[in-house]
Amino acid sequence: MSSTQQTTQQTSAPETSAPDTAGSDLAVSAANVQKHFGKVRAVDGVDLTVPRGEVMALLGPNGAGKTTFLDMVLGFTRPSSGALEVFGGSPRRAVADGRVGAVLQTGALLEDLTVAQTLRYVAGCHRRHLPVTDVIERAQLGPLASRPVKKCSGGEKQRLRFGLALLTDPELLVLDEPTAGMDVGARAEFWDAMHAEADRGRTVVFATHYLQEAADFADRIVLMRQGRIHTSGTVHELTEGAPRTVSCRWAGSGSPAEVAARLGIALPDDGPAASGDRVAFSVIDGPEASDRLVAALLTEGLGHDVEVERATLDRVFLDLTA
Amino acid sequence: MTAATRSDAALSSPRGPGARLASFVGHDLIRQLKLVESVFFIAVLPTALFLMFGALAEWGDAQVGNGNMVAHTMLSMALYGAVTATTAIAGSAAVERQLGWGRQLSLTALSGTAYMLGKAIVAVCVAVLPVALIYAVGAATGAELDGAWRWAASAGLTLLAAVPFAFYGLAAALLFRSEAAVGAASGMLVVFSFLGNLFMPLNGLLLDIGRFTPLYGPGVLARWPMMEGKVVATDGSVTTDPLWAAVLSVTVWTLVFLGICLLANRRRTSR
Numbered sequence: 169m170s171s172t173q174q175t176t177q178q179t180s181a182p183e184t185s186a187p188d189t190a191g192s193d194l195a196v197s198a199a200n201v202q203k204h205f206g207k208v209r210a211v212d213g214v215d216l217t218v219p220r221g222e223v224m225a226l227l228g229p230n231g232a233g234k235t236t237f238l239d240m241v242l243g244f245t246r247p248s249s250g251a252l253e254v255f256g257g258s259p260r261r262a263v264a265d266g267r268v269g270a271v272l273q274t275g276a277l278l279e280d281l282t283v284a285q286t287l288r289y290v291a292g293c294h295r296r297h298l299p300v301t302d303v304i305e306r307a308q309l310g311p312l313a314s315r316p317v318k319k320c321s322g323g324e325k326q327r328l329r330f331g332l333a334l335l336t337d338p339e340l341l342v343l344d345e346p347t348a349g350m351d352v353g354a355r356a357e358f359w360d361a362m363h364a365e366a367d368r369g370r371t372v373v374f375a376t377h378y379l380q381e382a383a384d385f386a387d388r389i390v391l392m393r394q395g396r397i398h399t400s401g402t403v404h405e406l407t408e409g410a411p412r413t414v415s416c417r418w419a420g421s422g423s424p425a426e427v428a429a430r431l432g433i434a435l436p437d438d439g440p441a442a443s444g445d446r447v448a449f450s451v452i453d454g455p456e457a458s459d460r461l462v463a464a465l466l467t468e469g470l471g472h473d474v475e476v477e478r479a480t481l482d483r484v485f486l487d488l489t490a
Numbered sequence: 491m492t493a494a495t496r497s498d499a500a501l502s503s504p505r506g507p508g509a510r511l512a513s514f515v516g517h518d519l520i521r522q523l524k525l526v527e528s529v530f531f532i533a534v535l536p537t538a539l540f541l542m543f544g545a546l547a548e549w550g551d552a553q554v555g556n557g558n559m560v561a562h563t564m565l566s567m568a569l570y571g572a573v574t575a576t577t578a579i580a581g582s583a584a585v586e587r588q589l590g591w592g593r594q595l596s597l598t599a600l601s602g603t604a605y606m607l608g609k610a611i612v613a614v615c616v617a618v619l620p621v622a623l624i625y626a627v628g629a630a631t632g633a634e635l636d637g638a639w640r641w642a643a644s645a646g647l648t649l650l651a652a653v654p655f656a657f658y659g660l661a662a663a664l665l666f667r668s669e670a671a672v673g674a675a676s677g678m679l680v681v682f683s684f685l686g687n688l689f690m691p692l693n694g695l696l697l698d699i700g701r702f703t704p705l706y707g708p709g710v711l712a713r714w715p716m717m718e719g720k721v722v723a724t725d726g727s728v729t730t731d732p733l734w735a736a737v738l739s740v741t742v743w744t745l746v747f748l749g750i751c752l753l754a755n756r757r758r759t760s761r
Contacts (some may be wrong), residue, residue, distance in 0.1 A: 244593060
């Protein structure tokens with residue numbers, strides 16, 4: 169059923185030639201995309217593909233190039249070099265066809281219009297759009313419809329931006345720090361609405377500073393640093409290579425550092441950390457090493473009450489930004 | 491496959507480029523007309539000035555050129571209103587774009603060219619407002635021009651001469667990037683109008699200086715069907731400005747405003 173709809177849509181967009189080629193299964197495909205502003209390499213060689221239906225989080229410190237990259241996906245700017253396609257065509261084309269919706273960072277609204285006027289104003293600039301009343305309902309804007317934008321709170325404005333993004337019933341939603349400046353309640357509401365959209369099979373790409381949002385909501389997290397993709401994967405995959413913390417109540421005779429050295433376990437420079445009667449080893453060379461340490465601690469009676477903790481995403485992120 | 495299908499049935503029927511432009515102009519025009527403060531400065535204030543200086547003035551009935559003094563003041567005030575409109579609309583359009591609304595519209599099928607064209611249409615439509623209002627009030631309060639064509643020609647020339655002031659408003663917006671700057675630029679039009687011989691007849695040194703200011707040329711042009719270049723000073727002396735001088739003045743100032751826009755635009759290169 170859906171494939172026939174896709175075919176009809178592609179006949180109306182002549183640039184996308186063969187229906188259902190491998191290219192059109194990708195919402196976004198980037199190959200060595202670079203963007204330079206003078207000497208600044210804001211995006212410095214990004215290779216990335218986002219399959220249809222995926223929810224992907226773009227995580228990284230300020231200045232990592234997230235916004236610059238998303239601006240190119242939205243067709244605001246062109247890559248300095250490299251190839252960037254959205255649904256197998258140019259980003260600008262995908263946007264003009266209404267296949268891409270975006271929630272932009274702050275600004276971007278006319279203060280004097282009401283919420284409903286804003287939606288109608290923008291709807292009129294699209295080739296095709298959903299009935300504005302439907303969008304008002306889906307973005308939960310009903311009670312706000314006749315309110316002037318200047319009297320809306322930050323969270324309410326963000327909901328309006330969300331509504332604007334939904335106007336064309338887009339296949340790809342791009343969100344650049346969508347919950348920046350929202351309070352906890354507004355954030356939860358926003359992500360609830362977002363979940364509903366993702367469940368409809370929409371592809372979602374969002375940039376965020378909040379690790380928990382990325383961990384809770386994304387199928388895949390892409391970590392960006394200095395204009396490049398550092399790592400990508402699920403939360404589990406990203407934390408896989410990170411240090412494990414093995415801690416126990418020390419009962420051995422020797423010093424913990426000696427034990428670690430004897431077992432050939434590399435520790436950070438500052439050695440094992442002691443607090444009270446507990447000692448914590450931060451094991452950086454993988455799960456085998458931490459297993460070996462745990463086995464030795466237990467069989468040789470060096471420690472009791474052994475705990476192993478995998479690093480959190482926060483830790484991975486902090487290591488990245490350090 | 492459940493992924494990523496747009497339910498075509500729910501979407502509106504396709505809208506072509508012309509229909510999108512019309513929709514944009516319609517929405518933006520209604521919005522501009524609802525901005526009470528700007529409509530006040532664009533239409534109500536010039537009309538009030540006309541009533542004070544023109545319709546109620548004791549010398550109103552005096553015949554000059556191809557009409558009377560009431561008509562003379564009417565033409566000047568209508569021009570003042572029209573340039574205020576084009577300055578304000580162009581300036582606020584540029585500020586809107588810079589504040590991110592441009593990005594929002596970039597996410598639609600409306601092209602950048604259509605945006606500029608649409609705003610130009612909105613500006614001219616809004617500029618019609620003071621011209622129509624002041625001409626109507628003028629006609630009701632004794633303004634006389636010989637022949638209906640002189641009314642129409644003056645109105646047309648007024649709108650035409652007001653268009654370059656879109657670049658003036660744009661320059662202010664590009665240089666200072668705030669609504670306040672656009673407001674200040676509109677305010678400066680009072681000074682230019684005074685020096686441009688629109689508010690009260692100048693003479694002597696002020697008139698000599700005024701000839702080189704941006705609103706002098708448009709004033710001569712807008713009043714051409716009535717005055718044919720003749721300028722009556724406060725002391726009753728009459729001088730004549732040649733048509734080429736007025737055209738040259740408008741051209742030079744247009745280029746100056748355009749140049750400032752280009753320089754300001756180059757200054758803020760990469761986004």
